[in-house]
Amino acid sequence: MKYSFWLIFIAAFVSCRQEAPKVYTLQDDVAFLASDSLKGRETGTQNELMAADYLVQRYEGIGLSPGGNAGTYFQTFTFKPKKDPHQEIQYVEASDSTITGTNVIGFIDNQAESTVVLGAHYDHLGMGGEGSLHRGEDAIHNGADDNASGVAVLLQLAKRLKDGELKGNNYLIMAFSGEEIGLLGSNYFSKNPTIDLKDVTYMINMDMVGRLRDSKVLSVSGTGTSPIWPQVLNAYNPGFELVLKESGVGPSDHTSFYLQDIPVLHFFTGQHEDYHKPTDDADRLNYEGMEQITDYIMEVIGELNDNPKLAFRKTKNESEEVPRFKVGLGVIPDYLFGGEGMRIDGVSEDKPAQKAGLMKGDIVVKMGDSIVTDMMSYMRALSVFDEGDTTTIVILRDGKTMDVRVGF
Structure with missing residues:
Protein backbone atom coordinates (compact mmCIF):
# COMPACT_ATOMS: atom_id res chain seq x y z
CA MET A 1 0.00 0.00 0.00
CA LYS A 2 2.78 2.41 0.99
CA TYR A 3 4.64 1.45 -2.19
CA SER A 4 1.60 2.37 -4.34
CA PHE A 5 1.19 5.67 -2.50
CA TRP A 6 4.77 6.69 -3.17
CA LEU A 7 4.49 5.73 -6.83
CA ILE A 8 1.44 7.97 -7.18
CA PHE A 9 3.19 10.80 -5.29
CA ILE A 10 6.33 10.57 -7.42
CA ALA A 11 4.30 10.47 -10.66
CA ALA A 12 2.33 13.54 -9.60
CA PHE A 13 5.53 15.36 -8.61
CA VAL A 14 7.20 14.58 -11.92
CA SER A 15 4.07 15.63 -13.80
CA CYS A 16 3.95 18.98 -11.99
CA ARG A 17 7.60 19.58 -12.73
CA GLN A 18 7.07 18.78 -16.41
CA GLU A 19 4.14 21.20 -16.61
CA ALA A 20 5.92 24.09 -14.89
CA PRO A 21 6.35 26.86 -17.49
CA LYS A 22 9.90 27.72 -18.47
CA VAL A 23 11.14 31.12 -17.32
CA TYR A 24 12.91 32.64 -20.31
CA THR A 25 15.86 34.99 -19.86
CA SER A 319 18.02 62.24 -43.72
CA GLU A 320 16.89 64.74 -46.36
CA GLU A 321 20.00 66.82 -45.67
CA VAL A 322 22.48 63.96 -46.08
CA PRO A 323 24.69 64.73 -49.10
CA ARG A 324 25.61 62.20 -51.78
CA PHE A 325 29.12 60.76 -51.74
CA LYS A 326 31.42 59.92 -54.63
CA VAL A 327 34.09 58.49 -52.33
CA GLY A 328 34.25 56.91 -48.90
CA LEU A 329 36.79 57.16 -46.10
CA GLY A 330 36.22 53.57 -44.93
CA VAL A 331 35.37 54.16 -41.29
CA ILE A 332 32.50 53.35 -38.94
CA PRO A 333 31.54 56.56 -37.12
CA ASP A 334 30.82 56.49 -33.40
CA TYR A 335 27.18 57.58 -33.42
CA LEU A 336 27.14 57.84 -29.63
CA PHE A 337 29.98 60.38 -29.48
CA GLY A 338 28.74 63.61 -27.94
CA GLY A 339 31.89 65.74 -28.28
CA GLU A 340 33.21 68.01 -31.03
CA GLY A 341 34.15 66.24 -34.25
CA MET A 342 33.52 62.75 -35.64
CA ARG A 343 35.04 59.92 -33.61
CA ILE A 344 36.03 56.78 -35.51
CA ASP A 345 34.60 53.56 -34.07
CA GLY A 346 36.08 51.18 -36.64
CA VAL A 347 38.33 51.15 -39.71
CA SER A 348 37.66 48.97 -42.77
CA GLU A 349 40.48 46.99 -44.31
CA ASP A 350 42.19 48.25 -47.46
CA LYS A 351 40.26 51.55 -47.49
CA PRO A 352 41.62 55.14 -47.52
CA ALA A 353 41.44 55.53 -43.73
CA GLN A 354 43.46 52.38 -43.03
CA LYS A 355 46.02 53.20 -45.72
CA ALA A 356 46.49 56.64 -44.18
CA GLY A 357 47.00 55.18 -40.71
CA LEU A 358 43.73 56.33 -39.11
CA MET A 359 42.70 54.28 -36.08
CA LYS A 360 39.68 53.50 -33.92
CA GLY A 361 39.30 56.30 -31.39
CA ASP A 362 40.69 59.04 -33.64
CA ILE A 363 38.49 62.15 -33.73
CA VAL A 364 38.27 63.93 -37.09
CA VAL A 365 38.08 67.70 -36.48
CA LYS A 366 38.93 69.01 -39.94
CA MET A 367 38.81 67.62 -43.47
CA GLY A 368 40.44 69.72 -46.15
CA ASP A 369 39.17 73.28 -45.63
CA SER A 370 36.08 72.17 -43.67
CA ILE A 371 35.78 72.16 -39.88
CA VAL A 372 34.13 68.95 -38.60
CA THR A 373 31.98 69.47 -35.50
CA ASP A 374 29.55 66.53 -35.81
CA MET A 375 28.34 63.76 -38.13
CA MET A 376 26.48 66.10 -40.47
CA SER A 377 29.44 68.44 -40.98
CA TYR A 378 31.68 65.40 -41.53
CA MET A 379 29.37 64.11 -44.27
CA ARG A 380 29.20 67.53 -45.93
CA ALA A 381 32.99 67.74 -45.89
CA LEU A 382 33.38 64.26 -47.39
CA SER A 383 30.84 64.91 -50.16
CA VAL A 384 33.08 67.43 -52.00
CA PHE A 385 35.79 64.89 -52.88
CA ASP A 386 36.10 62.81 -56.06
CA GLU A 387 37.96 59.59 -56.69
CA GLY A 388 41.66 60.36 -57.09
CA ASP A 389 41.59 63.42 -54.81
CA THR A 390 43.91 63.79 -51.84
CA THR A 391 43.44 65.95 -48.77
CA THR A 392 44.71 66.56 -45.27
CA ILE A 393 42.59 65.39 -42.35
CA VAL A 394 43.21 66.85 -38.90
CA ILE A 395 42.56 64.40 -36.07
CA LEU A 396 42.82 64.27 -32.30
CA ARG A 397 44.58 61.15 -31.02
CA ASP A 398 45.16 60.73 -27.30
CA GLY A 399 44.56 64.45 -26.86
CA LYS A 400 47.16 65.48 -29.44
CA THR A 401 46.48 67.09 -32.84
CA MET A 402 47.82 65.28 -35.92
CA ASP A 403 47.73 65.99 -39.66
CA VAL A 404 47.09 62.91 -41.83
CA ARG A 405 47.28 62.83 -45.63
CA VAL A 406 44.50 60.75 -47.21
CA GLY A 407 43.99 59.70 -50.84
CA PHE A 408 40.58 58.65 -52.18
Whole structure:
Protein backbone atom coordinates (compact mmCIF):
# COMPACT_ATOMS: atom_id res chain seq x y z
CA MET A 1 0.00 0.00 0.00
CA LYS A 2 2.78 2.41 0.99
CA TYR A 3 4.64 1.45 -2.19
CA SER A 4 1.60 2.37 -4.34
CA PHE A 5 1.19 5.67 -2.50
CA TRP A 6 4.77 6.69 -3.17
CA LEU A 7 4.49 5.73 -6.83
CA ILE A 8 1.44 7.97 -7.18
CA PHE A 9 3.19 10.80 -5.29
CA ILE A 10 6.33 10.57 -7.42
CA ALA A 11 4.30 10.47 -10.66
CA ALA A 12 2.33 13.54 -9.60
CA PHE A 13 5.53 15.36 -8.61
CA VAL A 14 7.20 14.58 -11.92
CA SER A 15 4.07 15.63 -13.80
CA CYS A 16 3.95 18.98 -11.99
CA ARG A 17 7.60 19.58 -12.73
CA GLN A 18 7.07 18.78 -16.41
CA GLU A 19 4.14 21.20 -16.61
CA ALA A 20 5.92 24.09 -14.89
CA PRO A 21 6.35 26.86 -17.49
CA LYS A 22 9.90 27.72 -18.47
CA VAL A 23 11.14 31.12 -17.32
CA TYR A 24 12.91 32.64 -20.31
CA THR A 25 15.86 34.99 -19.86
CA LEU A 26 17.34 37.50 -22.26
CA GLN A 27 20.15 35.01 -22.84
CA ASP A 28 17.68 32.24 -23.75
CA ASP A 29 15.97 34.27 -26.46
CA VAL A 30 19.19 35.63 -27.94
CA ALA A 31 20.76 32.15 -27.90
CA PHE A 32 17.96 30.74 -30.04
CA LEU A 33 17.46 33.66 -32.42
CA ALA A 34 21.20 34.10 -32.98
CA SER A 35 21.98 30.40 -33.31
CA ASP A 36 23.62 28.92 -36.39
CA SER A 37 20.53 26.75 -36.91
CA LEU A 38 18.56 29.81 -38.09
CA LYS A 39 21.29 30.77 -40.57
CA GLY A 40 20.86 34.49 -40.11
CA ARG A 41 17.03 34.80 -40.30
CA GLU A 42 16.99 36.27 -43.81
CA THR A 43 13.62 37.73 -44.81
CA GLY A 44 11.35 35.29 -46.62
CA THR A 45 13.38 32.17 -45.89
CA GLN A 46 12.44 29.03 -44.01
CA ASN A 47 14.94 30.12 -41.37
CA GLU A 48 13.01 33.32 -40.73
CA LEU A 49 9.81 31.28 -40.42
CA MET A 50 11.51 29.09 -37.81
CA ALA A 51 12.25 32.24 -35.84
CA ALA A 52 8.64 33.39 -36.34
CA ASP A 53 7.34 30.06 -34.97
CA TYR A 54 9.59 30.47 -31.94
CA LEU A 55 8.16 33.94 -31.33
CA VAL A 56 4.60 32.58 -31.53
CA GLN A 57 5.53 29.98 -28.89
CA ARG A 58 6.92 32.77 -26.69
CA TYR A 59 3.85 34.97 -27.23
CA GLU A 60 1.55 32.09 -26.28
CA GLY A 61 3.60 31.34 -23.18
CA ILE A 62 3.41 34.97 -22.10
CA GLY A 63 -0.34 35.00 -22.73
CA LEU A 64 -0.50 37.46 -25.62
CA SER A 65 -3.57 37.34 -27.85
CA PRO A 66 -3.03 37.04 -31.61
CA GLY A 67 -2.67 40.49 -33.16
CA GLY A 68 -2.09 39.58 -36.80
CA ASN A 69 -4.46 38.72 -39.62
CA ALA A 70 -7.38 36.28 -39.50
CA GLY A 71 -7.00 35.51 -35.80
CA THR A 72 -3.31 34.55 -36.08
CA TYR A 73 -0.07 36.06 -34.81
CA PHE A 74 1.14 36.55 -38.39
CA GLN A 75 0.88 39.38 -40.88
CA THR A 76 2.51 38.49 -44.19
CA PHE A 77 3.58 40.82 -46.99
CA THR A 78 4.91 39.94 -50.43
CA PHE A 79 7.29 41.91 -52.65
CA LYS A 80 9.59 41.55 -55.63
CA PRO A 81 13.35 41.81 -54.96
CA LYS A 82 14.89 45.07 -56.19
CA LYS A 83 17.08 45.00 -59.29
CA ASP A 84 17.93 48.70 -58.96
CA PRO A 85 19.15 49.74 -55.47
CA HIS A 86 17.35 53.09 -55.87
CA GLN A 87 14.06 51.46 -56.83
CA GLU A 88 11.21 51.57 -54.33
CA ILE A 89 9.91 48.14 -53.36
CA GLN A 90 6.28 47.44 -54.22
CA TYR A 91 4.03 45.01 -52.37
CA VAL A 92 2.53 42.50 -54.83
CA GLU A 93 0.63 39.23 -55.03
CA ALA A 94 2.70 36.11 -54.39
CA SER A 95 4.30 34.40 -57.39
CA ASP A 96 7.43 32.41 -58.24
CA SER A 97 9.57 35.56 -58.36
CA THR A 98 8.44 37.14 -55.09
CA ILE A 99 9.50 37.03 -51.44
CA THR A 100 7.10 36.87 -48.50
CA GLY A 101 8.04 38.33 -45.13
CA THR A 102 6.18 37.70 -41.88
CA ASN A 103 5.51 40.15 -39.05
CA VAL A 104 4.74 38.46 -35.72
CA ILE A 105 2.16 40.40 -33.68
CA GLY A 106 0.70 39.87 -30.22
CA PHE A 107 -1.78 41.97 -28.24
CA ILE A 108 -2.48 42.76 -24.60
CA ASP A 109 -6.07 43.97 -24.39
CA ASN A 110 -6.63 45.99 -21.22
CA GLN A 111 -9.90 47.43 -22.54
CA ALA A 112 -8.19 50.83 -22.64
CA GLU A 113 -8.85 53.67 -25.07
CA SER A 114 -5.21 53.99 -26.22
CA THR A 115 -2.66 51.46 -27.43
CA VAL A 116 1.12 51.50 -27.12
CA VAL A 117 3.13 49.77 -29.86
CA LEU A 118 6.39 48.08 -28.82
CA GLY A 119 8.54 46.74 -31.64
CA ALA A 120 11.84 45.23 -32.74
CA HIS A 121 12.87 43.62 -36.02
CA TYR A 122 13.85 39.95 -35.96
CA ASP A 123 15.15 39.49 -39.51
CA HIS A 124 18.85 39.71 -40.39
CA LEU A 125 21.23 39.16 -43.32
CA GLY A 126 21.25 35.39 -43.68
CA MET A 127 24.57 34.38 -45.19
CA GLY A 128 25.60 37.97 -45.87
CA GLY A 129 24.65 39.55 -49.17
CA GLU A 130 24.39 43.21 -50.07
CA GLY A 131 24.22 44.58 -46.52
CA SER A 132 27.19 42.64 -45.17
CA LEU A 133 30.48 44.31 -44.22
CA HIS A 134 32.23 40.92 -44.23
CA ARG A 135 34.93 40.31 -46.81
CA GLY A 136 35.47 36.70 -47.76
CA GLU A 137 33.40 33.59 -48.29
CA ASP A 138 29.72 33.51 -47.38
CA ALA A 139 29.15 32.93 -43.67
CA ILE A 140 26.21 32.90 -41.28
CA HIS A 141 25.40 36.38 -39.98
CA ASN A 142 23.72 35.53 -36.67
CA GLY A 143 22.77 39.11 -35.79
CA ALA A 144 22.88 38.76 -32.02
CA ASP A 145 22.94 42.50 -31.44
CA ASP A 146 21.20 43.23 -34.74
CA ASN A 147 18.57 42.46 -33.67
CA ALA A 148 18.10 39.43 -31.44
CA SER A 149 18.95 41.86 -28.63
CA GLY A 150 15.97 44.09 -29.37
CA VAL A 151 13.60 41.14 -29.69
CA ALA A 152 14.79 39.69 -26.38
CA VAL A 153 14.09 43.02 -24.63
CA LEU A 154 10.71 43.17 -26.41
CA LEU A 155 9.75 39.77 -25.01
CA GLN A 156 10.79 40.73 -21.48
CA LEU A 157 8.70 43.90 -21.72
CA ALA A 158 5.71 41.90 -23.00
CA LYS A 159 5.98 39.50 -20.05
CA ARG A 160 6.16 42.30 -17.50
CA LEU A 161 3.26 44.19 -19.07
CA LYS A 162 1.09 41.08 -19.25
CA ASP A 163 1.76 40.16 -15.62
CA GLY A 164 1.90 43.69 -14.17
CA GLU A 165 -0.42 46.44 -13.06
CA LEU A 166 -0.02 48.89 -15.95
CA LYS A 167 -3.53 48.69 -17.37
CA GLY A 168 -3.90 52.28 -18.60
CA ASN A 169 -3.11 51.28 -22.20
CA ASN A 170 -3.38 48.27 -24.45
CA TYR A 171 -0.09 46.96 -25.84
CA LEU A 172 0.68 45.74 -29.36
CA ILE A 173 3.87 43.66 -29.40
CA MET A 174 5.47 43.49 -32.86
CA ALA A 175 8.48 41.60 -34.22
CA PHE A 176 9.09 43.06 -37.67
CA SER A 177 10.32 41.27 -40.76
CA GLY A 178 12.12 42.93 -43.67
CA GLU A 179 13.87 45.70 -41.73
CA GLU A 180 17.28 44.99 -43.21
CA ILE A 181 16.02 45.49 -46.76
CA GLY A 182 14.14 48.72 -46.22
CA LEU A 183 11.85 48.71 -43.14
CA LEU A 184 9.41 46.62 -45.18
CA GLY A 185 7.51 44.92 -42.37
CA SER A 186 6.84 48.07 -40.35
CA ASN A 187 6.05 50.03 -43.49
CA TYR A 188 3.52 47.41 -44.57
CA PHE A 189 1.91 47.35 -41.13
CA SER A 190 1.66 51.14 -41.01
CA LYS A 191 -0.33 51.04 -44.26
CA ASN A 192 -2.26 47.86 -43.43
CA PRO A 193 -2.65 48.02 -39.64
CA THR A 194 -4.40 45.30 -37.68
CA ILE A 195 -5.62 47.93 -35.18
CA ASP A 196 -6.84 51.50 -35.65
CA LEU A 197 -3.70 53.67 -35.72
CA LYS A 198 -5.77 56.58 -34.41
CA ASP A 199 -5.79 54.75 -31.06
CA VAL A 200 -1.98 54.49 -30.88
CA THR A 201 -0.55 56.94 -28.35
CA TYR A 202 3.13 56.20 -29.02
CA MET A 203 5.58 53.62 -30.37
CA ILE A 204 8.86 52.40 -28.84
CA ASN A 205 11.44 50.61 -30.99
CA MET A 206 14.48 48.61 -29.85
CA ASP A 207 17.17 47.99 -32.47
CA MET A 208 20.71 46.98 -31.44
CA VAL A 209 20.47 47.38 -27.67
CA GLY A 210 22.92 44.61 -26.77
CA ARG A 211 26.27 46.40 -26.61
CA LEU A 212 25.93 48.94 -23.80
CA ARG A 213 29.45 50.25 -23.15
CA ASP A 214 31.19 50.80 -19.83
CA SER A 215 30.44 54.50 -20.27
CA LYS A 216 26.72 53.57 -20.29
CA VAL A 217 26.07 55.76 -23.35
CA LEU A 218 22.53 55.14 -24.64
CA SER A 219 21.12 56.78 -27.76
CA VAL A 220 17.41 57.61 -27.79
CA SER A 221 16.03 59.01 -31.03
CA GLY A 222 12.63 60.56 -31.68
CA THR A 223 12.72 62.78 -28.61
CA GLY A 224 11.29 65.69 -30.58
CA THR A 225 8.20 63.76 -31.71
CA SER A 226 6.29 64.63 -28.53
CA PRO A 227 6.91 67.50 -26.07
CA ILE A 228 6.84 65.09 -23.11
CA TRP A 229 9.73 62.85 -24.14
CA PRO A 230 12.78 64.79 -22.82
CA GLN A 231 11.10 65.37 -19.45
CA VAL A 232 10.19 61.70 -18.95
CA LEU A 233 13.49 60.32 -20.24
CA ASN A 234 15.59 62.57 -18.01
CA ALA A 235 13.37 62.17 -14.94
CA TYR A 236 13.61 58.37 -14.94
CA ASN A 237 17.18 58.01 -16.18
CA PRO A 238 18.87 55.53 -13.80
CA GLY A 239 22.37 56.63 -14.77
CA PHE A 240 22.76 56.30 -18.54
CA GLU A 241 24.74 58.90 -20.43
CA LEU A 242 21.86 59.79 -22.72
CA VAL A 243 22.40 60.98 -26.28
CA LEU A 244 18.99 62.41 -27.19
CA LYS A 245 18.17 62.92 -30.86
CA GLU A 246 15.03 64.74 -31.87
CA SER A 247 14.38 63.35 -35.34
CA GLY A 248 11.64 60.76 -35.77
CA VAL A 249 13.23 59.58 -39.03
CA GLY A 250 16.08 57.10 -38.95
CA PRO A 251 17.29 53.73 -40.27
CA SER A 252 14.92 51.59 -38.21
CA ASP A 253 11.24 50.70 -37.85
CA HIS A 254 10.15 53.63 -35.67
CA THR A 255 10.32 55.72 -38.85
CA SER A 256 7.26 53.95 -40.31
CA PHE A 257 5.16 55.00 -37.30
CA TYR A 258 6.52 58.55 -37.17
CA LEU A 259 5.40 58.97 -40.78
CA GLN A 260 1.86 58.13 -39.58
CA ASP A 261 2.04 61.05 -37.09
CA ILE A 262 2.69 58.82 -34.07
CA PRO A 263 5.21 59.87 -31.37
CA VAL A 264 8.17 57.47 -31.33
CA LEU A 265 11.28 56.57 -29.37
CA HIS A 266 14.15 54.45 -30.68
CA PHE A 267 16.68 52.88 -28.29
CA PHE A 268 20.19 52.03 -29.57
CA THR A 269 23.53 51.23 -27.89
CA GLY A 270 25.71 52.02 -30.92
CA GLN A 271 27.53 50.36 -33.79
CA HIS A 272 30.61 48.22 -33.29
CA GLU A 273 33.23 46.24 -35.16
CA ASP A 274 30.92 43.19 -35.45
CA TYR A 275 28.08 45.16 -37.10
CA HIS A 276 26.76 43.27 -40.15
CA LYS A 277 29.50 40.68 -39.83
CA PRO A 278 29.48 36.95 -38.95
CA THR A 279 31.08 37.82 -35.60
CA ASP A 280 27.90 39.42 -34.19
CA ASP A 281 27.33 36.48 -31.83
CA ALA A 282 25.41 35.92 -28.60
CA ASP A 283 28.48 35.69 -26.37
CA ARG A 284 29.46 39.28 -27.18
CA LEU A 285 26.37 40.95 -25.74
CA ASN A 286 26.11 42.88 -22.48
CA TYR A 287 23.11 41.18 -20.87
CA GLU A 288 23.32 43.22 -17.70
CA GLY A 289 23.10 46.33 -19.86
CA MET A 290 20.07 44.90 -21.67
CA GLU A 291 18.36 44.33 -18.31
CA GLN A 292 19.04 47.95 -17.36
CA ILE A 293 17.54 49.16 -20.65
CA THR A 294 14.49 46.94 -20.11
CA ASP A 295 14.00 48.43 -16.64
CA TYR A 296 14.38 51.95 -18.01
CA ILE A 297 11.79 51.44 -20.75
CA MET A 298 9.40 49.98 -18.19
CA GLU A 299 9.82 53.13 -16.07
CA VAL A 300 8.98 55.29 -19.10
CA ILE A 301 5.91 53.19 -19.90
CA GLY A 302 4.83 53.28 -16.26
CA GLU A 303 5.09 57.07 -16.07
CA LEU A 304 2.77 57.36 -19.09
CA ASN A 305 0.31 54.71 -17.89
CA ASP A 306 -2.40 57.20 -16.88
CA ASN A 307 -1.56 59.93 -19.40
CA PRO A 308 -3.95 61.03 -22.11
CA LYS A 309 -2.89 60.32 -25.67
CA LEU A 310 0.49 61.95 -26.34
CA ALA A 311 0.72 65.07 -28.50
CA PHE A 312 2.58 64.52 -31.76
CA ARG A 313 5.13 66.96 -33.15
CA LYS A 314 6.93 66.84 -36.49
CA THR A 315 10.71 66.98 -36.41
CA LYS A 316 13.42 68.04 -38.78
CA ASN A 317 14.13 65.25 -41.28
CA GLU A 318 17.90 64.96 -41.04
CA SER A 319 18.02 62.24 -43.72
CA GLU A 320 16.89 64.74 -46.36
CA GLU A 321 20.00 66.82 -45.67
CA VAL A 322 22.48 63.96 -46.08
CA PRO A 323 24.69 64.73 -49.10
CA ARG A 324 25.61 62.20 -51.78
CA PHE A 325 29.12 60.76 -51.74
CA LYS A 326 31.42 59.92 -54.63
CA VAL A 327 34.09 58.49 -52.33
CA GLY A 328 34.25 56.91 -48.90
CA LEU A 329 36.79 57.16 -46.10
CA GLY A 330 36.22 53.57 -44.93
CA VAL A 331 35.37 54.16 -41.29
CA ILE A 332 32.50 53.35 -38.94
CA PRO A 333 31.54 56.56 -37.12
CA ASP A 334 30.82 56.49 -33.40
CA TYR A 335 27.18 57.58 -33.42
CA LEU A 336 27.14 57.84 -29.63
CA PHE A 337 29.98 60.38 -29.48
CA GLY A 338 28.74 63.61 -27.94
CA GLY A 339 31.89 65.74 -28.28
CA GLU A 340 33.21 68.01 -31.03
CA GLY A 341 34.15 66.24 -34.25
CA MET A 342 33.52 62.75 -35.64
CA ARG A 343 35.04 59.92 -33.61
CA ILE A 344 36.03 56.78 -35.51
CA ASP A 345 34.60 53.56 -34.07
CA GLY A 346 36.08 51.18 -36.64
CA VAL A 347 38.33 51.15 -39.71
CA SER A 348 37.66 48.97 -42.77
CA GLU A 349 40.48 46.99 -44.31
CA ASP A 350 42.19 48.25 -47.46
CA LYS A 351 40.26 51.55 -47.49
CA PRO A 352 41.62 55.14 -47.52
CA ALA A 353 41.44 55.53 -43.73
CA GLN A 354 43.46 52.38 -43.03
CA LYS A 355 46.02 53.20 -45.72
CA ALA A 356 46.49 56.64 -44.18
CA GLY A 357 47.00 55.18 -40.71
CA LEU A 358 43.73 56.33 -39.11
CA MET A 359 42.70 54.28 -36.08
CA LYS A 360 39.68 53.50 -33.92
CA GLY A 361 39.30 56.30 -31.39
CA ASP A 362 40.69 59.04 -33.64
CA ILE A 363 38.49 62.15 -33.73
CA VAL A 364 38.27 63.93 -37.09
CA VAL A 365 38.08 67.70 -36.48
CA LYS A 366 38.93 69.01 -39.94
CA MET A 367 38.81 67.62 -43.47
CA GLY A 368 40.44 69.72 -46.15
CA ASP A 369 39.17 73.28 -45.63
CA SER A 370 36.08 72.17 -43.67
CA ILE A 371 35.78 72.16 -39.88
CA VAL A 372 34.13 68.95 -38.60
CA THR A 373 31.98 69.47 -35.50
CA ASP A 374 29.55 66.53 -35.81
CA MET A 375 28.34 63.76 -38.13
CA MET A 376 26.48 66.10 -40.47
CA SER A 377 29.44 68.44 -40.98
CA TYR A 378 31.68 65.40 -41.53
CA MET A 379 29.37 64.11 -44.27
CA ARG A 380 29.20 67.53 -45.93
CA ALA A 381 32.99 67.74 -45.89
CA LEU A 382 33.38 64.26 -47.39
CA SER A 383 30.84 64.91 -50.16
CA VAL A 384 33.08 67.43 -52.00
CA PHE A 385 35.79 64.89 -52.88
CA ASP A 386 36.10 62.81 -56.06
CA GLU A 387 37.96 59.59 -56.69
CA GLY A 388 41.66 60.36 -57.09
CA ASP A 389 41.59 63.42 -54.81
CA THR A 390 43.91 63.79 -51.84
CA THR A 391 43.44 65.95 -48.77
CA THR A 392 44.71 66.56 -45.27
CA ILE A 393 42.59 65.39 -42.35
CA VAL A 394 43.21 66.85 -38.90
CA ILE A 395 42.56 64.40 -36.07
CA LEU A 396 42.82 64.27 -32.30
CA ARG A 397 44.58 61.15 -31.02
CA ASP A 398 45.16 60.73 -27.30
CA GLY A 399 44.56 64.45 -26.86
CA LYS A 400 47.16 65.48 -29.44
CA THR A 401 46.48 67.09 -32.84
CA MET A 402 47.82 65.28 -35.92
CA ASP A 403 47.73 65.99 -39.66
CA VAL A 404 47.09 62.91 -41.83
CA ARG A 405 47.28 62.83 -45.63
CA VAL A 406 44.50 60.75 -47.21
CA GLY A 407 43.99 59.70 -50.84
CA PHE A 408 40.58 58.65 -52.18
